[in-house]
Amino acid sequence: MEHLPIKQKITIMVAVLASMLFAALNQTIVGTALPIIVSDLGGMNYFSWIFTIYMLASSVTAILVGRLSDMYGRKPFILIGLGLFIVASFFCGTADTMVELILYRGFQGLAGGMIFSTAFASIGDLFSPRERGRWQGLMAAVFGLSSVFGPTLGGYIVDHFAWKWIFWIFLPVGFVAFVLIMRLFPSVPRKDHGRIDYFGSVFLAATIIPMLLAFSWAGNQYAWGSFQVNGLFALSIVALLAFLYTERKVSNPVLPLSLFGNSVFTISNIIGLLIGMAMFGAIMYMPFFIQGVIGTSATKTGFIMMSMMLSMVLSSTIVGQLITKTGKYKKMAIFGLTMMGIGIFSLTTLNTNSTNIDVIYRLVIIGLGLGCSFPIFNITIQNAVAYKYLGVATSSVQLFRQLGGTIGVSVMGAIMNMIMSAKMDTTTSKAGLQGGMEKAADPKVLMDPEQLEAFKAQVPAEQADMLNQVISAMRNTLSDALGGAFLFGVFTMVLAVILVLFLKEVRLKTSNQEDDEEENIIQVEENKRSTV
Known part of the structure; x- marks a missing residue:
C-alpha cells in the first residue's frame, strides 16, 4: 500500500488514529466512574473483573489477530474490531447487573485487541520503516492523551450525567472511523500462507490467560504461593510446553518461533x-x-x-x-x-x-x-x-x-x-x-x-x-x-x-519492497545450493 497517494495515506491514518482513540478512551474512562457504577449495579466483589476481563480478552486477540491479518489483510479485522467495539460499548451502557457489564466488557476487550493489533500494523503497511517514526510517535501520543482525558472526562460525566454515557459519548467517533476505513482502506488479496494454526492458537491462549490471572490475583484475591495461584502458573507452563511442541510441527505457526x-x-x-x-x-x-x-x-x-x-x-x-x-x-x-x-x-x-x-x-x-x-x-x-x-x-x-x-x-x-x-x-x-x-x-x-x-x-x-x-x-x-x-x-x-x-x-528500510527482494535473494541462493 506504499504506492497510495500521500493524501489518502494521511486520511487513512486519521481514521486509524480515531479508531485507536475511540478504543483507548473507552479503556481509561471507566476507572473514575467505577464507584458510581458499583453503587448503582452492586456486585462489589466482582468489580475488578471489569478490568481483568478486558485485559485477558484484548491480550489474547491481539496476538492471534496479528497473525491472521498477515494472511487476510488488516482491513477486515480492523472493521470487525470497530463494529464489535461499537456494539459492545452500546450494550455496556444498557447493563442492569455487574455480570452483564463484565460480559460486555469482555466483548469490548476482544474488539480492542483487534483494533490495537491492526492499527499498529497498518502503519507498516502504509509506510516504510524510515517513515514510521512520526506515526508511531502519534500513536503513543494517542495513548497518552486517552490516559489524560479519559479519567477526567469520566469523572465529569458521572458527576453531571448518567454513568451510561461514558460508554456512549464516543460512539460517533467509532462510526466515523468505521466509515472512513471501509471506504478508504485498500483491500489486500488473501495471501496463501497455509492453514490456520488452530491448536497453536488454543495453546497460546491457554498460556496467556492463566499467567495473567495468576499475576493479577496473587497478593489480592489469593496469597502468593496459594493453591489457586500455583495452579494457574502450572497450567500456564503445561500449555506453554504444548504450544512450543505444536509450533515446531505445524507449517503455518500462529507465532513463528x-x-x-x-x-x-x-x-x-x-x-x-x-x-x-x-x-x-x-x-x-x-x-x-x-x-x-x-x-x-x-x-x-x-x-x-x-x-x-x-x-x-x-x-x-x-x-x-x-x-x-x-x-x-x-x-x-x-x-x-x-x-x-x-x-x-x-x-x-x-x-x-x-x-x-x-x-x-x-x-x-x-x-x-x-x-x-x-x-x-x-x-x-x-x-x-x-x-x-x-x-x-x-x-x-x-x-x-x-x-x-x-x-x-x-x-x-x-x-x-x-x-x-x-x-x-x-x-x-x-x-x-x-x-x-x-x-x-x-x-x-x-x-x-x-x-x-x-x-x-x-x-x-x-x-x-x-x-x-x-x-x-x-x-x-x-x-x-x-x-x-x-x-x-x-x-x-x-x-x-x-x-x-x-x-x-x-x-x-526505505521501502517495504526491500523485504520481498531480500526473500527472493535468499530463495535463489537456497535453490542454487539444493541444485548443487
Whole structure:
C-alpha cells in the first residue's frame, strides 16, 4: 500500500488514529466512574473483573489477530474490531447487573485487541520503516492523551450525567472511523500462507490467560504461593510446553518461533516487557503516594498524573519526527530509558514532607523518558522482520508490554504489602491502639482525605495527639513501602538500559519492497545450493 497517494495515506491514518482513540478512551474512562457504577449495579466483589476481563480478552486477540491479518489483510479485522467495539460499548451502557457489564466488557476487550493489533500494523503497511517514526510517535501520543482525558472526562460525566454515557459519548467517533476505513482502506488479496494454526492458537491462549490471572490475583484475591495461584502458573507452563511442541510441527505457526532467533525481535520485546513493568507500576502506585502520603484529593491527583502523560505526548511526538528524519534510534532509546530510570529512582526520594510540585517534576521526567522510548521498539521489530510477519511481530509488542504491566503491578504490590505489614505491626504495637482507634492504622483511611477528617472528628480531644502520631507513622510507613516498590521499577530500567546496549541498530528500510527482494535473494541462493 506504499504506492497510495500521500493524501489518502494521511486520511487513512486519521481514521486509524480515531479508531485507536475511540478504543483507548473507552479503556481509561471507566476507572473514575467505577464507584458510581458499583453503587448503582452492586456486585462489589466482582468489580475488578471489569478490568481483568478486558485485559485477558484484548491480550489474547491481539496476538492471534496479528497473525491472521498477515494472511487476510488488516482491513477486515480492523472493521470487525470497530463494529464489535461499537456494539459492545452500546450494550455496556444498557447493563442492569455487574455480570452483564463484565460480559460486555469482555466483548469490548476482544474488539480492542483487534483494533490495537491492526492499527499498529497498518502503519507498516502504509509506510516504510524510515517513515514510521512520526506515526508511531502519534500513536503513543494517542495513548497518552486517552490516559489524560479519559479519567477526567469520566469523572465529569458521572458527576453531571448518567454513568451510561461514558460508554456512549464516543460512539460517533467509532462510526466515523468505521466509515472512513471501509471506504478508504485498500483491500489486500488473501495471501496463501497455509492453514490456520488452530491448536497453536488454543495453546497460546491457554498460556496467556492463566499467567495473567495468576499475576493479577496473587497478593489480592489469593496469597502468593496459594493453591489457586500455583495452579494457574502450572497450567500456564503445561500449555506453554504444548504450544512450543505444536509450533515446531505445524507449517503455518500462529507465532513463528523462528522470530525469536532474531536478536532484534527478542531484545526489543524483552525491553518492552520491562518498560511495561515500570510504566504501569508508576501509573498504578503514584496515586497511592499523592493521596495517602501527601493527602491530596482524588480529583487533584488526576491532574497531577496528567503531567506524566502530557510530557510523554510531547517527547513521543518529537522523537518520532527525529527517527524519520535521521533514521537513527539507538541513542534515543538509551537516552529515554535512562531518563525514565532516573525519574523512577527520584520517586524513591519522596517522603512525608514532599509536596505536589515535588511529585510533578519527577513525573515529568518519567513521562519524557517514556515518550522517548515508547515508540522506538515497535519500529525496531517491524524493521527487523520480514514483511509477511509484520502483523504478528507488531502484536507481540503489545502482548509483551501487557504482560510486563501485569507482572510489574503484581510484584510492586507484593513488595509494598510486605514492607507495610512489617512496619505496621511495629507501629500498632508501639501505639497500643484500642477503643476504636485501630481504624487509624488502616492504610485505606489515608487514601480518602474526607474519610480521614470525618474519623478525626469522632475521636475525643484527649486522644487527638495520639491519633496524629499514628497517622504520621502510617504516612511514613506507606511512603517507605512505596519507595521499596519503586526500587523494583528502577531495577527493571537498569536491565532495559543494559539490554539496549546489545540491540543491533539495523538500517531503517526505505521501502517495504526491500523485504520481498531480500526473500527472493535468499530463495535463489537456497535453490542454487539444493541444485548443487
